Amino acid sequence: MIDDRDRRLLALLQKDAETPLNVLAEKLALSPSACSRRLARLKADGYVTRTMAVLSREKINLPTTVYLLVKTSRHSEDWLQRFHAAVSSIPEILEVHRLTGNYDYILKLALPNVEYYDTIYKAIIRQVELSDMSAHISMETVKLSTALPVGHI
Template sequence: MLDDRDRRILTLLQTDAETPVTEIAAAVALSPSACSRRIARLRDDGYLLGTSARLDRRKLNLPTTIFLLVRTGRHAEEWLDQFHAAVTAIPEIVEVHRLTGNFDYVLKLVLPNVEYYDTVYKQLLRRIELYDMSAHISMETVKLSAALPTHHL
């Protein structure tokens, strides 16, 4: 079972995974060795899945976000496997969620510009049959966070 210190450690690591263990230890009132053991336990228990770098989308020439709502008339296992392979093969599709309601999936695309959407659209249609697609251009990112709340633990 996790305690408040574990939750605070997870929160700090989500903010900056490169924070030295001495700084994390000081923030949660532990010795560096005790803090290091807790971090190792959190990793071993599967709370820490790895470390990744956040890249600047503008410097990578990917400032445009499009959300693509998808409807399909097919739900057979073979079609689902093809769909998963299709969206995995297109690197500009960075998230895919299966939905309830009027649409089956929402895809998040990161693109150099709006015009490039047509390229991704054609790549997707070459790989998989879809019933209906509706693209929505993000005008502004109001909140963007990869950090998960830890207070539910």
Template structure:
């Protein structure tokens, strides 16, 4: 069973995955060994699925974000599997969500500039047939992705 200390540990790890075990233990009022056991359990239970560095998109020349809405006339299992493989094989596609409503999918794509969108678009169309594709350029990130709230844990 998870408790408030588990939630605090997960929140601290989301803020800075390089935080020392001693610092986590101090901040959640546990001994380092007890904290280490909790952290190991949280990893083993799948609450922590990995650790990654967050890069500055401007410094690596990917400042542009385009959201692409996709409508398809195909919903057969084989088409869905091909679509999943198609989007997984394009590095600039950061996220893909299946939707309810008028569109089937939304893609979040990061690019060096808007002209590069055509390159990604052509890669996608070579891999999979789509019925309708609409692109929207993000002018500003108002709230970037951040830490998940841990208050809903059971």
């Protein structure tokens, strides 16, 4: 059973997963050992699936975000496997979502510049047949968060 302390612990971890255990415990009014047990339980129960570092896209020269809308006329199992393999093989593709509506997929790309999109475009069409691709360049990031709201647990 998840309680309010668990929710607060999850929220704190999303802000900074490197927060020392004694600091987390203090913020939750728990002993470090009780906090450690809660954290271990949340991990074992699958609430925390992994811990990762968020890199500066500017520092690693990937400041440009492009969203790519993809339409296909093919939906066979073979095509799906090739598409999944294609998008998985290109590290600049950060996310791929299957959609309802006029397009079948949306891809989020992190690129060094707009011109590099052509490299990604060619890499995709070499591997899989598509009927339409429409690229949209992000001009400004208004909100960027990896933190999920914990109030729905």
